[in-house]
Amino acid sequence: MKLSKSSSVLSVVSNVDKHSTNTNLTTLFNKYVDKNNVFSWNSVIADLARGGDSVEALCAFSSMRKLSLTPTRSTFPCAIKSCSALHDLHSGKQAHQQAFIFGFHRDVFVSSALIDMYSKCGELSDARKLFDEIPQRIRNIVSWTSMLTGYVQNDNAREALLLFKEFLLEESECGGASENSDNVIKMDLEESVIVGTSIIDMYCKCGQVDLARKAFNQMKEKNVRSWTAMIAGYGMHCRAREALDLFYKMIKAGVRPNYITFVSVLSACSHAGLVQEGWHWLNTMGHEFNIEPGVEHYGCMVDLLGRAGKLKEAYDLIEGMKVKADFVVWGSLLGACRIHKNVDLGEIAAKKLFELEPNNCGYHVLLSNIYANAGRWEDVERTRSLMKNRRLAKTPGFSLVELRGKVHAFLVGDKEHPQHEKIYEYLEELNVKLQEVGYVTDMTSVIHDVDQEEKEMTLRIHSEKLAVAFAIMNSVPGSTIRIIKNLRVCGDCHTVIRLISKVVDREIVVRDSKRFHYFKDGLCSCGDYW
DNA sequence: GTAGGGTTAG
Structure with missing residues (x-):
């Protein structure tokens, strides 16, 4: 019995006894023979929920209710957990209602399960x-x-974070900290692996991949998720060689890679343009590791081929896939078509994306950029009016920079920041210096058909440039600047920031929506491959 | 009987 996540399980299981062919359920019924004993049912539901068979768990819950057995307080947490796993709000609300009727809704196990269900x-x-x-x-x-x-x-x-602070406060007020006066939390081994893996992930996503590796090396116990987090971390920092080295080490250590490990490996290959390596793992993961490539792996491979300019190969791969291409797969192809200026394939990809994700404005913007790049202004106009008709607004770009513990935010063309006039003046100054080292404005990221000067103005005010200028002006000379941007950094900003790093002799780290760029001495860690 | 870590496109 397979149901889509959005379907409401409790409302469709009324005939479960007649139609259920599920072996798990049947086996469990045989195991717990006493159908009139509520505790038997509780065990069945718990076993199914713990085993991840959420639909079956809810079927069992429903069957039990139809026998008019009175549930106990332990009946509900597992039933609700199954609703969480299925993101089935309708069934979750029904379970909530029944817990209420039987007076168990104040039970801390039930309420915790309900909190999780509503959140999910x-x-x-x-x-x-x-x-x-x-x-x-x-x-x-x-x-x-x-x-x-x-x-x-x-x-x-x-x-x-606010809630976490509240938690710490309550802990100290209730004497939780006095028992642990050193603030030492005793963890078992499994807990320490979870915390360690989170720390690796946190450092990687904050641009401190070397600190992540240090934490990784210090972990006494590691599992496949810890290794995968570290491999993925190297990947997003464009350190594909280290990602692959670690992957080999992991296999050597006898840790079995899983589905997500291969997504991370292929993603690392794609950020570094390692086409051969990528093909190798896509082709061998099935028979060597018994993990058949899924849509996520194809997504990475299409991205890898596309970025490397092998658009036809990427398209052929999609056409030959055993699984149905999703928005990531077509989105990768469309992104590659923008980089390599391919209008025809771009139109094919965009058409699919408009069907799959009709409300996502990003794809309209991308297609529009592809047209603009080819000078097809009528098509640009058509795409833009389509966006307008569908009331799709372009996501505004913004950048964040932390300075002495305070986060400063900049929007595209920001005029709200108290220092904005000074920032624009400084950017002008920088621009002169950049032109001295041979910088010419890159126009490909502007989608409007306007005259040259206006185009340059539009580009100059991208949020990452404002953030970089602000950070240089306000920080100690020589210190590293760290920027976070919500969208991908555009080609022109990438060039500008690269050159700024040389002109002002600063290291600048930019994390865009997915990955990191380390600018130093006029070069970027991505080698301008992204 | 409730919770908690790793992935892909723009």
Whole structure:
């Protein structure tokens, strides 16, 4: 029995007893023969939920209810957990209602499970309401973690950190810290692997890949996820050689790579243009490691071939795939068509993307850029009016830079920042210096058909340039500048920042939406390959 | 019986 994630399980299982052919369920029924015993049902539901058979777990829950057995408090956490796993809000609400009817909704296990369920279904305010309703004396580490994770998984890091501070405060008030006066938390081995892996990931995503490696080396116990996090970290920093070296080391150490490990390996290859290496792993992962390439692996391979300019090969790969191409696959091809200025394949990819993701404005912008680059202004206009008709707004680019513990944000063409006049003046100064070292404005990222001067103005105010100028003006000479940008850095900004690093003799690290660029002495770690 | 780490396109 396979259901799509969005379908509501509890409402479609009314005939489960007649139609269920599921072997797991049948086996479990045979194992727990007493159908009239609620504890038998609890065990069945728990076993299925723990084993990841969420649909079956909910079927069992539903069957049990139809026998008019009265659920106990332990019936609900597993049933609700299954709703979480399926992101099935409808069934989750039904389970919530029933827990309420039987008076178990105040149980801390039930409320923690409900917080998780509402969060996973994107209903954060409902989750928070439940969290706030848990009396302090019974609120435990799992309730806190469920709520924290809810914020994190819904991209609300700010709320997560605020809540974490609240947690620390409550801990110290309740004497949690006095028992651990050294603030030492005792972890078991499994917990330490989870924390270690998170630390690796955190350092990698903050641009400190060497600190990540240090943490990795210090971990006594590692598992496949720890290795994969480190491999992926090298990949996003364009250090493909180290990513692959670590991958070989991992195999040698007897750790079996999994599906995601291969995504990370192929992604590392694509950031460095290692076409041969990429083909090798795509072709051998199936028979050597028993992991058949899935849509994510093809996505990386299309990206790899596309960036390397092998657009036809990339397109042929998509056409020959056993799995259905998704938006990542077509998005990779479209991105490659922008880099290598291929209008025809770009149109094919865009057409697919408009079907798959009709509300994503990014693809319209990309296609429009491809047209602009080819001087096809009528097509540019057509694409832009299509966007307008569908009320799709271009995502505004912004950049963040941290200075003495405070984060400064810049929008495209920002005129809000208190120092914006000085910043623009300084950018003018820099521009003169850049032209002295041979810089010519790159126009390919401008989608409007306007005169030369206006084009240059449009480019000059991209948020990353503002952030870089601001950071240079306000930081100690020689210190490293770190920028975070929400979109990909454009070709012109990449060139400008590269040259700025030479002119002002600064290291500049830019993390764009997916990866890192290290600018130093007029060069970038990506070797201008991205 | 509840929670917690790694991946791909723009």
